[in-house]
Amino acid sequence: MIHNPSENLAQNREPETDSENNWRQYFSFSTDHKVIGVQYMVTTFIFFLIGGLLAMLIRAELITPASNVVDRPLYNGLFTLHGTIMIFLWIIPFNAGISNYLVPLMIGARDMAFPLLNAISFWMIPPSGLLLISSFFLPNGTAQSGWWSYPPISLQIPPGQPINGEFIWIVSIVLIGISSIMGAVNFVTTIFWMRAPGMTFFRMPVFVWSVLSAQLLQLINLPSLTAALILLLFDLSFGTQFFKPLENGDPIIYQHLFWFYSHPAVYIMALPAFGIFAEVLPAFSRNPLFGYRSLAVASLGIAFVSIFVWVHHMFTSATPSWMRMLFMVTSMLVSVPTGVKAFGWTATIWRSKLHLETPMLFAMGGAAMFLLGGVTGVMLAAVPFDIHVHNTYFIVGHFHYIVFNTITMAIFAAIYFWFPKITGRMYAEGWGKLHFWLTFIGANLTFFPMLPLGLQGMVRRISSYDPRYQGWNIVASLGGFLLGVSILPFIANMVGSCLYGQKASDNPWFATGLEWTTTSPPPRDNFAEIPVVKRPPYDYGDPKYSVIEPPDYHQQEH
């Protein structure tokens, strides 16, 4: 069923401003999904830089076995906030930003379904983030119990201090969660009801499929985290005993509630990244996306299976055998739809005409490193092996291969790929390539050493360690600093190209997809005329469609 109620639903938007490129709009309560998208992306990038600085302090501490850079409470605060910021203030909201920008363009809508709600979702992020970071300046500092905030450790707070780091942490995460739920309602509604005529589900780009899957997960699973955090807040501040083990509470219930969201959260982060690969790889290999339907359906498959795997984070926490075995099998099954995706990407590249511009480098690098992240993930699902490496650096390595080496690489691919569309200017290719190589080398130097360290039994979250682990830690720390440096050419490139870059054409990559049929940057209402879609996506193989025609071409066609 194809509706086009975008004209009706998107009524409550402000009138068009006279100047489309007015930079002040980015500081305003704009309801334009494109402005909101950019607001999300720039804001979260600032949080990414803060999270990265915290990571570099952590790596500075770990370059020597002794505790000599930061004292232990500060170290605990650093890794807690590093994890929290990177997950809740970088990847998840960045994905919301890029999806905000692209989804209406890709499905041929004029805006999101609820533009005002969209703006509110974004404007909850900066105050929540600032609140979280401000907790560093409390007399007793920020939350120190890790981004899991497992009770009862998270309930050990300075006596007589109702406003403490943990309290602030819970409040900010609940607020960010509310923002995410509002965003999810908006995305799901938009994708279901705002598609252009002819944009059937199986004509949607895989990116839209993956956003839909990720946002459905937000709707289903996020309430569980919110509930857990509110109960934790009651325990912390109002004397309840939900999770206090010595007062008949059960800390293990918290773990179930927490991971019921926080495992799918990995897919909420990863699915849009997979979607980005599915857009970038075909464009730069000039091939249709191989097995489009199976890749589209695999997104939903990943989302569905990932709801039933959370206990693999708890194999060692007093979990009975039957539960261990059941969740071992479900966890491993995630690798089937994920494998379908990886095979599809590789087959798309095979026998192609590769153009190795920066977005393609990031996409191929990210896809290749995802293989190591995925394979170590299957290993971790195997209970006997997990019992050995649980809570060691093997987990940290695996996790960062997913969240940095795959997802953040995909984010960079997306930024470079859609930069001409968003800004109307080209980025500097040489700087982009430099950024890629520094990132690729830095990321592997940082995160690969964590795998052997974990196998050897180095426990995560320790601020000092046995000297026999030092070798790999030095490599990881130097890699971490290189990763920090790698961001400098990126910033220079983005700022410089925004201001002085060469003017971009509407479709500099000769890519398919509706977003490339409008101007760069797109006008306030996205399209001069709502396009009518009459062909499958990724038409790279068909000479007839290799060059994008204006929308009216398709109306004449039949």
Place this chain on the structure above:
Amino acid sequence: MPRFLEYLLIAGYIAVLLVVSHWIGQCAYNWMPVEATAEAQKVDSLFSFLTSIGSFIILGLVGMMVYSVLFFRAPKNDYSEGHPSRGDIKLEILWTATPTLLVLWIAFQGFNIYQQLNILGLGQIVHLHTPLELEAPAYASEEQPKPAAETIDVFVKQWDWSFRYPNNVTSKELHLPVNLRTRLNLHAKEVLHSFYVPEFRLQQYIVPGREIELVVTPTRIGQYKLKDALFSGTYFALMEANVHIESPQQYSQWLSQAQSESASMENQAVAEYMQPPRTMLKSNWYTVVPEQSAIARSATPKTNANERKVMNDT
């Protein structure tokens, strides 16, 4: 290129991949710490198996990507199509079915090895009873605790391990007789901890208020480190204790010796709380004060009627 030559090349590539990934799987044994329990061998063979399969997949796909980068480059400004193939239903079924079977095989191997951990005398993993069950129902009594030669109580608190032996000797070191089944009764005082000896390949969370049992059979004489694997607060990194695996004679000799000596060992967390190390950045944020107490006091067994019994034999 003739078709059959291409198939030949692919077959050759797969053969090379098989050999190389098998070799990497064998190398994987060296990436692990020494094996100090019989279970460790099983875990290592599972890891080697997983590494072989993983290497095959990674090298296979990365090989195809690298080959593409080398040989499928487009001439500059050539934006014509690569090939018009949109899919191949047979191939897609093949690469969905193969990982499914592979995953079921891996899960079966995992299950199998998990069962073997049992066969080696390490029983049911968890029996969880609700806290309200003061009188054990009939089914629970069927589950006899596995016989063990020794029983040692393990007490853990922020940030200190201590152990109580059968003759009521308490120590800060864990001594285990080699090749004898030893039951460890794990008790946590205030927060969650995790019992972890990398050379044993086992890890178990310890939950305050729950009685968790772990049965181990060490097989290799030597000295190891017990670590707390679950973050437990400020001085978490100091949560280590020495583990000695000795011959039964040495073990009983140590037991009688320890009985005559007063076991006093400095608690590292207390020492560091008293005199913090010099660090470049100091926050002086709040920390729970580590408690310097006589071992005997911390080692008082719990008599909590609501304590949940969790037997955990890995």
